[in-house]
Amino acid sequence: MILDDFLVPTKIGLFCAYGNFYLDPKEIVKDAVISHAHGDHAISGNLNVYCTQATSLFMKQRYKKFAGGEFHIRSFHMPFTLNDVKISFVPAGHMLGSALVLMEYKGIRYLYTGDYKLQPDDTCEPIEFVQADVLITETTFANPDTSHPDAVTEIQKLNSTQSNIMLGAYALGKSQRLIRLISDHCPEKRILVHHSILPFVRVYEEMGIDMGRYEVYDRKVMKANLSQMIYLVPPLVYRSYIKAVNVIRVFATGWKHLQNNNELQLYISDHVDWEDIILTIDKVKPSQIWTTHGSGIQLKSYFQNILDVKLLN
Template sequence: MRASDLLHPRPEGLYCPPGDFFIDPVRPVERALITHGHSDHARAGHRSVMATRETLAIMALRYGEGFAGTTQEAKLGERVTLNGVEVSFHPAGHVLGSAQIRVEHQATRIVASGDYKRQPDATCAPFEVVPCDVFITEATFGLPVFRHPPDHHEIDLLLKSVAQFPERSHLVGAYALGKAQRVMKLLRQAGYDKPIHIHGALAKISDYYQATGIDLGTLSPATVESGGRADFAGAVVIGPPSAFSDRWARRFPDPVSCFASGWMRIRQRAKQRGVELPLIISDHSDWDELTATIHDTGASEVWVTHGREEALVRWCELEGIAARPLHLVGYEDEGD
């Protein structure tokens, strides 16, 4: 069977005609297989959803218990047959619960990796290489300029700055699912044991992480109860990036604006956002991870989606691997 008959893009998302299901559809469909809980991949309103237990839990936290008609838990590595098509979920190392989805039918095997990274992350299971014929890769950071440094190096920079500016608070912008908890965990691993102040938007997801056994230490809401500004001097505050240009940020004394994101690799990006301390911590693969992973899977063909497809397609050409962009709509380029 031709690979493009097994999976191909439709306006709703990536569709498998023989199995009659979609992967990460952006519009409500009959049956959706979902790689991870970020809102551009996991939407509410499908009739049935298959995903890992953690992803289902995260969707319920975000959309309410009735986010789908029925749900089916996918156990990592377990083979399930849907209308004759065999599928299995494998860890992607992106965020808690994230998975790649292997789709196999009549000796053609495609792996849709969703979003993934190879750097170690103590808040989720590590990426597993799944050999395949066609590998569908993201390309959020698909340019040779994106090289993520080790995450503990970035946390050291943050802690050094906290010591250097004890009269100021450090506001770390981090996406609410995954990045924020990873930053918390990294702080703990680096020996930071004071309470971490968090924006309200992070509370539910962080509690869920803690409930699954990922110890993030004491998290306290960044609200002004009694003392006020001075209480936040020397504090580390984590919140969604959008909150920092909001009035919410005014309660903090002379804040150092930090942003934990792969985009922070580019100085102009940091400047534009008014970021004073960029922390290059990403839940997506950098250029070296993307190219290494393509080799690791042994795929003879690569489909490149959301991000900078052209450079990765060019690289595949130079390496003698067939590659083409897969034009899927609805995924955010900026979400890291």
């Protein structure tokens, strides 16, 4: 029997009383099961952190000695138990080390997605589908009108100009994917990487990921070359250089409102769109869908009289 209170939304995050742990807590807790290393899912200071190796390395790089009390590293498909709940990590495809969290209790399988994507990405493990009785899915882009374009087609837009480009992207996950995409599909471009992004790139390489061609940013190089340069910067730097001259400003994101005022739109998202969510549901074959990280209202309407959809937000 599916337990309606197996996961309970709280101000701290999703709490599993049967295992006495939180999924991706927003405040410090005793036992935290972390799906991936982005800051809105992985905070510092938890006493016990259960995650993949890559996630632990990213957290330790970002938070240093405050990353967490003790890290309990688990490989994909390596089960562990918290109280009476059996847990295992399954590749989520969102970024390197990202995991779907499969929880089993009294014969019922609950699958929490964290953030995930289905698009190909040479810088992370591809998603693997497993069947579950309950799918707890993110709904960041759960809108029938949202369809993410092919990332290769998008990145090739950068070949349409010879001008230097200031390319804004999140420092972890998105930046590494972009470096590899540009390296593979924009052969004339030189990629200069902001210093704050480099430590995460090094972790990717430490984990055996081929990052392709890139260079450490050098102001002299950028000034001396007036074409075919791409300066990859994190969002804060991108916003602070609003009046940068002699560059085309581009920000890589799936959010349309963040494309406003950019001279070239680059729609590259690391989340599932509507069709990807529908495909995931078909693969997982759940009896119930619970939604989080966004609005599940349209999913609830779509599956009315077909599947039970519960909004956890």
